[in-house]
Amino acid sequence: MSILVNNQTRLLVQGITGREGSFHTGQMVEYGTNVVAGVTPGGLGKDVHGVPVFNTVSDAVEKTDANTSIIYVPAPFAADAIYEATDAGIKLIICITEGVPTLDMVGVYHYVKQAGARLIGPNCPGLITPGEAKVGIMPGYIHDRGPVGLVSRSGTLTYEVVNALTQAGLGQSSAVGIGGDPIIGTNFIDVLDLFQNDPETEAIVMIGEIGGSDEEQAAEFIKNNVTKPMVGFIAGQTAPPGKRMGHAGAIISGGEGTAAAKIKALEAAGVKVADTAAGVADIMAQQMKR
């Protein structure tokens, strides 16, 4: 088993003819992901790495039965792309696009939810179920299939941790990058719930960062719902208050959302929190040995 994506995934790429979309389509196809269609307005009839291109998502879904969409369109058009995917009946939408205005996401978040669909991102690396489907921009080869579920708000930091896990002989059931923006479609709790209910996942790694209160809320959820061993890490322990550290979500203001508070909450929920990113794999290795 795995969560969200697997070999049943029929992936559609929105913005497939763009620089990013085209490059990553190639990477995903190469990894073995079942990419069935691409959409670029006016791109009908084109072919990107063997994937047929359509003008609209509804056409693509009709012709290819795509069930998952990944979005690479530029930020000004990302919200519209998510609406289009939702209205076409896609139930899992991954938005890679960075820089989407927060107010766009306010409308999108509730719309997708009402439609009974799931959005991951925006501004996220996507997700992967090693050996089955890579739906994102992560380097596929660092992953190995195994018992650890990983969920993270970060991009390269996730790769760092995955790489370390794999080198420590700890493969992943699925690894999900939920993105670091203030408003994201899927949060820690959603993914933790999926991992808790996934028989393949034996342990969970959670990578948070400063800003917001998602980690604190996740800690509350973990306390009451997660029985699998967990290792955590919070990036930004040294970040000064009030400054934006790359991710829009990573601002600490008014004493809320500090790394210290998040670490405290996670530890209180029974999560082993690593001092540094490098320590995550080490602690997980110890946990798994027990």
Place this chain on the structure above:
Amino acid sequence: MSILVNNQTRLLVQGITGREGSFHTGQMVEYGTNVVAGVTPGGLGKDVHGVPVFNTVSDAVEKTDANTSIIYVPAPFAADAIYEATDAGIKLIICITEGVPTLDMVGVYHYVKQAGARLIGPNCPGLITPGEAKVGIMPGYIHDRGPVGLVSRSGTLTYEVVNALTQAGLGQSSAVGIGGDPIIGTNFIDVLDLFQNDPETEAIVMIGEIGGSDEEQAAEFIKNNVTKPMVGFIAGQTAPPGKRMGHAGAIISGGEGTAAAKIKALEAAGVKVADTAAGVADIMAQQMKR
């Protein structure tokens, strides 16, 4: 039994201190309707015909457990009043207000539906369950409790027919005026469904008018779902095409929505359609004798 309103109704009046709201609150209280609260912004502490006034619907609901609201606020504020009632958890909202812009109703219609509430109107006389609750502006005394359910798009024409029914010894289970605007919260089908499932209702009168295709759709519904005897009437048989006859909904354009087409559809569904309004009670009396 009855439909929608009865002696369990705990009525709230929005716009209670206005001329219309205040007058009709008196009429409804006099009829015996359980009017528990009124709302007028800034009206807190006032008393209208013994009904306490609150500033907001949420306050009124909290203090009085109102479960139904009737709206008399002026047209520019009607949509906001419906949103306020819906958000306060009111599940049955009757909007008497005339002249509400159609685009306001587009937003309101879907909002109320999503919230699982029911809107009747706007631009309607309201509804009554004789002897239990008068929630509207109809003259109460012309009604008598009995076996006939009545649903109508019109106001005074409804009173005309009710009066005739009562004089013919045919009381009403409930009588519902759904309003004649292009977009209304509750249509013929909704009310016919309620009457069909109401044990007290033995026969149904339906008063339509020209414009739109609600009557045609109702006919389709009747064919498949209504087993009780029905008498119908369509006003506007002599109206010329393209002209607006008072009600915004009553425009015939492009050959659609003519009285002839509606009558044909209803008759095909087994409804006895009266030639004139005066004939409705006569036909119903014959029907009930069988």
Place this chain on the structure above:
Amino acid sequence: MNIHEYQAAEILQQYGIPINAGIVCDSADAAADAAQKIGGKVVIKAQVHSGGRGKAGGVKLAEGPDDARKVASEILGIDISGHIVNMVLVAPAVDIQREVYLGAVIDRDGRGVTVMASAEGGVDIEEVARDTPEKIHTETAHPHLGLRDYQCRRLAFKLGLEGKQVGGFAKIAKAVFKAFTEKDAGLCEINPLIINGDGEWQAIDSKITIDDNALYRQKAAEELRDLREENEIEVQARAHGISFVKLDGNIGCMVNGAGLSMATMDAVKFQGGEPANFLDVGGGASADQVTLALNLVLAEPDVKAVLINIFGGITRCDVVAQGLLEAMGKIDVKVPFVIRLIGTNQAEGQKLLADAGITVVERMDEAAKQVVAAAEGAA
């Protein structure tokens, strides 16, 4: 409420839609001047609140100023479905590469706004809808989010557009929707919307109607009203909260409530008569309203008899009777009339009328029968 083609075009232009701008003229000389100013071939179009202008000879080409004077003089003053042409729009004749239909309407069934497009532009869209409905493509706007960009593009693709035409059309479709919602329209259409000789989109003929209920917040639209296009009595009635529609018969009707008014007209017709008007005096039916309403009904010379049908619900019958008596005291009613007055305090009301020597009928069908007989007697 209806507005003229040129006014609709001006509104669409405010929303960034390229239009074929012209000059409005109320005389043949002005049309010649306009043609001179524009240069080259021009199209001269009657500005009336009526469809079917082309078939009625209200749209013609002119070669230059002199021809424009001749053509405009032919069009000005003609009657198109009861509307006299007071103005013409003189606009450059355009080279049409391709024409499509684009419109936004209230979708009663979907309780929303639907934007429609068809590759069959420049023809009667209702005919297309009837004969080849598959040629009309629609997108329903979300009730709260509006028409999304992808829907505009999807319409463009369904029309078979390609390349930069897609984005151009999508932008116009979005603008039409925006104009529709911001102006509280009931209909907002461009027919045809064309691609001209330069490969640019251009709105050639625009139509917008405004929701009467929204006029209180569409002050600018109210200023576009052309009273010459409306029946004088209907205008006067509206100003006093009375709904009045002139019809062709000879039996004047005065009723309270729209549905009851229509049912009363129906009853008159059922008895073999022809109603001269629809008149809903409204809920209050005060002496002033009744006086005005009676004056409106009697203003029409064709009226041979009058039927007054009031259901006294909230308004008590005795109050209505007093109003009627007061009104009749002020007006010299020369035609026979039949009064039917029932409802609250019916006895008191009927007594007041009886004391004044006026007979009141109880049943509506009986009242209709009597008024038809009276009209025939008077005729």
Place this chain on the structure above:
Amino acid sequence: MNIHEYQAAEILQQYGIPINAGIVCDSADAAADAAQKIGGKVVIKAQVHSGGRGKAGGVKLAEGPDDARKVASEILGIDISGHIVNMVLVAPAVDIQREVYLGAVIDRDGRGVTVMASAEGGVDIEEVARDTPEKIHTETAHPHLGLRDYQCRRLAFKLGLEGKQVGGFAKIAKAVFKAFTEKDAGLCEINPLIINGDGEWQAIDSKITIDDNALYRQKAAEELRDLREENEIEVQARAHGISFVKLDGNIGCMVNGAGLSMATMDAVKFQGGEPANFLDVGGGASADQVTLALNLVLAEPDVKAVLINIFGGITRCDVVAQGLLEAMGKIDVKVPFVIRLIGTNQAEGQKLLADAGITVVERMDEAAKQVVAAAEGAA
């Protein structure tokens, strides 16, 4: 993005909110002129992108022109939390009958926009939120329909307002929400919003921040940017798609990815060092980007050592190595540096660097340890 108080007030004024309009001055003389023009008592307020102006002596009253000159000269040039005061706003002193707080913010938990109001106006709202949260009243706007009128009124009633104050406040609350959404704000607040001596509402101190992600569609806001308020290096970095934040330590960091950058800073700190900056070079990490990034890091004189930490995911390590070598060829790097480069084509990348005599560390914690030692050695 932050803007000044006076700019925020001007935006709110565009939305119909009555403000206490003043004159912006960059000299004491200009302040005296402004006070002369305004007449009577004035309030002089430092215009800096920082809170706590009052406590820092950045807000003072002045009796007239001469006093205004004196007070302005006291305020101009002072440092408020690292921001030098370049401008003051001179505005009429107002008579306050009542003051409240009103603000709109992004509500992360509710994934929406929340409008907050408190009868405790004119004080630090975060203190109120912490100490007496029941004194803060909130209304969450519908994600698609926005803030409804009844919600604005409800806020007014919760503040204990009465009579015409209710409608006045509700209108302002609605306008604040509208400004928030139309300007893509992250925060839009008025504190205090007052009722002045004439019984009229007036915004006394306004604050607006703009969502950086929305600047592409907020061209007008971009023009409000005051570069004097921003770190020069941060501005330069942003112009090239690099996220840079200056910090107080002495170990320069250059990392790809925001999370990894923070984790790298954390690792440095864990080893006893202090990072001199946060720097996310972005996804591409081309030679140009790397050159610029290195220049930015080295521009800070305090930097004693540099840690370069790149995870080559999509960007291959050999490409990154080439970029690094190219950059180092252009820059005279005088401080020790530690490179950690892993990921795709890691061996090739490391070999390229090794061939150039540069040692590459494999583990992140080891790299942090080495750079801290290097900085200490250099210090």
